[in-house]
Amino acid sequence: MATWWIVTKKHWRIGLISVAAIMCVTAFWRYETNRMQENTAQSQPTEKRVIHMITSEVKGKSEDGKELEVYRFDPGTVPANDGELVELRIRGVNGKQHDFFIEGMDIKGTIYKNKETVVTFVAKEGIYRIICANHADAAHEGPMIGYIVVD
Structure with missing residues (x-):
């Protein structure tokens, strides 16, 4: 029974790290997308x-x-x-x-x-x-x- 808990705990840590990594990548992607849209809007001539x-x-x-x-x-x-x-x-x-x-x-x-x-x-x-x-x-x-x- 103790072996099962160790494996599960290990997988839980890997899962938590994976979720954190996905959240970081998603946040970076959204930041870059918004920044590119702002730059495009600013570079378009208005007059x-x-x-x-x-x-x-x-x-x-x-x-x-x-x-x-x-x-x-x-x-x-x-x-x-x-x-x-x-x-x-x-x-x-x-x-x-x-x-x-x-x-x-x-x-x-x-x-x-x-x-x-x-x-x-x-x-x-x-x-x-x-x-x-x-x-x-x-x-x-x-x-x-x-x-x-x-x-």
């Missing part, structure tokens, strides 16, 4: 910066009288702050259609004449080019490139 751009066209003549034209984004460079929520509004003024993408942001779209295209992103530090695929080089009245500078 957004609205940036307006347009598509424009510049015309001129070469020395031999040949007419030249080039498309561009105006303004050509726009600033943003790291971590800021940005709403980029691009209005088509010149050119029927401009298919664009922003390097490094996985953002693409189309700007149509007389319409506004809106893209939203959280700015990360760096310099990003917004490129019109229709006017990528001089042979296609380009290059039509703008810059988003994030500090």
Whole structure:
């Protein structure tokens, strides 16, 4: 009978230690989960910066009288702050259609004449080019490139 009590007492201690360990792990997990949720909530931008751009066209003549034209984004460079929520509004003024993408942001779209295209992103530090695929080089009245500078 005494042997049974010793084994039971031993198992009881192991069980108590196991329960204490599970409680510690659970408390730590809940603490870390709450801390990560608080950090995520704090890192989400609360205000957004609205940036307006347009598509424009510049015309001129070469020395031999040949007419030249080039498309561009105006303004050509726009600033943003790291971590800021940005709403980029691009209005088509010149050119029927401009298919664009922003390097490094996985953002693409189309700007149509007389319409506004809106893209939203959280700015990360760096310099990003917004490129019109229709006017990528001089042979296609380009290059039509703008810059988003994030500090």
